[in-house]
Amino acid sequence: MESLDEYFDTALALVKTCGNLITEHVNGCKVFVKKSCDIDLVTETDKKVEQTLVEGLAKKYPSHKFIGEESVSDGAKCELTDAPTWIIDPIDGTLNFIHGFPHCCISVGLAINKECVAGIIYNPNLQQLFTAKKGQGAFLNDRQIHVSNIKELPAALVAFECGTSRDEAKCKVVYENFKLIVSKGHGMRSLGSAALNMAMVAMGGADANFEYGIHAWDIAAGDIIVREAGGVCIDPAGGPLDLLSRRVLCASTPELAEELSKNLVQFYPERD
Numbered sequence: 001m002e003s004l005d006e007y008f009d010t011a012l013a014l015v016k017t018c019g020n021l022i023t024e025h026v027n028g029c030k031v032f033v034k035k036s037c038d039i040d041l042v043t044e045t046d047k048k049v050e051q052t053l054v055e056g057l058a059k060k061y062p063s064h065k066f067i068g069e070e071s072v073s074d075g076a077k078c079e080l081t082d083a084p085t086w087i088i089d090p091i092d093g094t095l096n097f098i099h100g101f102p103h104c105c106i107s108v109g110l111a112i113n114k115e116c117v118a119g120i121i122y123n124p125n126l127q128q129l130f131t132a133k134k135g136q137g138a139f140l141n142d143r144q145i146h147v148s149n150i151k152e153l154p155a156a157l158v159a160f161e162c163g164t165s166r167d168e169a170k171c172k173v174v175y176e177n178f179k180l181i182v183s184k185g186h187g188m189r190s191l192g193s194a195a196l197n198m199a200m201v202a203m204g205g206a207d208a209n210f211e212y213g214i215h216a217w218d219i220a221a222g223d224i225i226v227r228e229a230g231g232v233c234i235d236p237a238g239g240p241l242d243l244l245s246r247r248v249l250c251a252s253t254p255e256l257a258e259e260l261s262k263n264l265v266q267f268y269p270e271r272d
């Protein structure tokens with residue numbers, strides 16, 4: 001009988017084999033292709049990492065499903081069923097990878113019955129391995145991690161991103177929320193990777209993260225890692241997180257999540 005631990009161990013072994021594919025470009029990867037716009041890019045390394053992960057997992061678990069950033073063709077709708085589904089971003093923070101800015105990672109989440117039950121976020125440049133399995137806690141390398149206990153926005157360090165869209169309406173909302181966080185929060189940070197922003201919340205280095213326009217592959221691993229670290233992951237307007245909504249808010253405490261959900265300017269991208 002296959003188990004969550006076995007699924008996780010198989011995925012982790014495959015993720016670790018892909019680390020060198022990223023670190024060999026630690027000074028940047030100057031060959032890339034534009035996707036939806038000039039800041040939404042993909043490299044051959046993105047594709048090679050995703051191919052390695054999908055082929056390795058599919059060979060061992062032929063009944064499992066996959067949602068991978070580079071396999072989902074432009075505009076195609078993602079289908080998340082109750083089947084065990086691997087939700088993969090081969091390089092989260094591709095723009096960072098291209099520039100040689102060392103905050104990029106492999107993000108692998110496993111959803112069963114549409115619930116994220118295992119997650120791996122691996123930044124091989126900085127040797128940061130964030131992991132979690134349902135009911136077993138969250139870890140950074142071999143150390144168990146826990147969110148902060150910050151409950152109020154004025155004390156919160158908040159991570160968020162401009163994203164990969166230059167859409168005027170989206171950018172207007174980004175600027176308005178930037179002003180909110182800078183004026184009302186303790187500070188803002190922007191790593192250029194949704195997965196790593198969420199990992200910062202899980203380890204207590206940041207206190208909240210939100211973003212509009214991300215995809216399931218950016219947040220699936222971060223969802224379970226934040227929750228197993230004692231945090232909350234919800235829709236930015238409140239209510240349950242919807243992996244396909246292209247919206248995410250995670251926070252160290254329900255109180256901080258609620259304060260942000262009541263004060264953020266909302267934006268609703270087209271669903272995946």
Ligand code: LIP
Pocket residue numbers: 041069089091092093094095161162163164165192193194195211214218
């Ligand atoms: C990135 C996300 C990041 C977002 C970027 C981009 P990618 O994912 O992790 O949060 O702001 O626009 O979408 O494209 O590097 O895998």
